[in-house]
Amino acid sequence: NAGVTQTPKFRILKIGQSMTLQCAQDMNHNYMYWYRQDPGMGLKLIYYSVGAGITDKGEVPNGYNVSRSTTEDFPLRLELAAPSQTSVYFCASSPHTGGRRETQYFGPGTRLLVL
Amino acid sequence: GESVGLHLPTLSVQEGDNSIINCAYSNSASDYFIWYKQESGKGPQFIIDIRSNMDKRQGQRVTVLLNKTVKHLSLQIAATQPGDSAVYFCAENISQGAQKLVFGQGTRLTINP
Numbered sequence: 001n002a003g004v005t006q007t008p009k010f011r012i013l014k015i016g017q018s019m020t021l022q023c024a025q026d027m028n029h030n031y032m033y034w035y036r037q038d039p040g041m042g043l044k045l046i047y048y049s050v051g052a053g054i055t056d057k058g059e060v061p062n063g064y065n066v067s068r069s070t071t072e073d074f075p076l077r078l079e080l081a082a083p084s085q086t087s088v089y090f091c092a093s094s095p096h097t098g099g100r101r102e103t104q105y106f107g108p109g110t111r112l113l114v115l
Numbered sequence: 116g117e118s119v120g121l122h123l124p125t126l127s128v129q130e131g132d133n134s135i136i137n138c139a140y141s142n143s144a145s146d147y148f149i150w151y152k153q154e155s156g157k158g159p160q161f162i163i164d165i166r167s168n169m170d171k172r173q174g175q176r177v178t179v180l181l182n183k184t185v186k187h188l189s190l191q192i193a194a195t196q197p198g199d200s201a202v203y204f205c206a207e208n209i210s211q212g213a214q215k216l217v218f219g220q221g222t223r224l225t226i227n228p
Contacts, residue, residue, distance in 0.1 A: 004158075031214065033214075040220070040221075041220055041221070042204050042206075042218030042219050042220050042221055043159070043204070043206075043216075043218045044218070045215055045216065048214075048215065058215065059215075059217075090158050090159070092158075094214060102214075103149055103161045103164055104149075104161075104214060104216065105161070106151075106158035106159045106160070107158055108157060108158050109156075109157070109158050
């Protein structure tokens with residue numbers, strides 16, 4: 001298994017541009033998550049999904065959109081990039097095992113610079 | 116708002132010594148806690164977890180202790196190795212459904228030869 005994969009690894013955007021960060025997992029996990037990590041800080045949850053067709057906001061959703069059309073893919077969309085969105089973005093997934101807490105598995109991250 | 120925090124942002128230990136990384140949490144309803152290791156340029160990597168019905172859990176060279184009375188979590192790494200150098204994050208799950216993790220700021224652990 002490749003686990004959680006993210007593309008691109010690095011991207012520079014101009015203010016006002018849009019882009020989609022791709023995330024895919026091949027572990028058949030129901031739950032998927034998007035986080036951002038600012039320098040020297042912990043991760044903050046942007047959006048999450050408990051299954052195909054179901055998404056919900058996390059702690060910092062403003063300026064982002066997500067969709068979940070398949071179990072495998074969970075893209076994150078930035079419509080109007082702003083300098084405040086300069087960050088490293090991590091996608092994660094976890095299985096759902098009937099109420100037990102399962103850990104999240106993280107992708108390698110996408111580094112985004114908005115100028 | 117309620118959040119997870121760490122007592123020390125950096126920690127340096129000698130190779131072979133034991134290290135202890137501490138974490139304070141404020142949400143008494145949290146029922147699941149995780150320690151992650153993050154190496155430079157990589158995503159967080161799961162180390163060990165503990166549920167709120169436990170006080171201690173051991174893995175390979177790592178032990179997590181949970182003190183619910185004072186809302187404190189610690190990660191003990193035995194016989195540290197150069198490969199243990201990384202930033203360590205604690206995270207708590209604040210939801211009853213899908214995991215909504217709240218991460219601490221992180222502690223950078225440096226292993227001195």
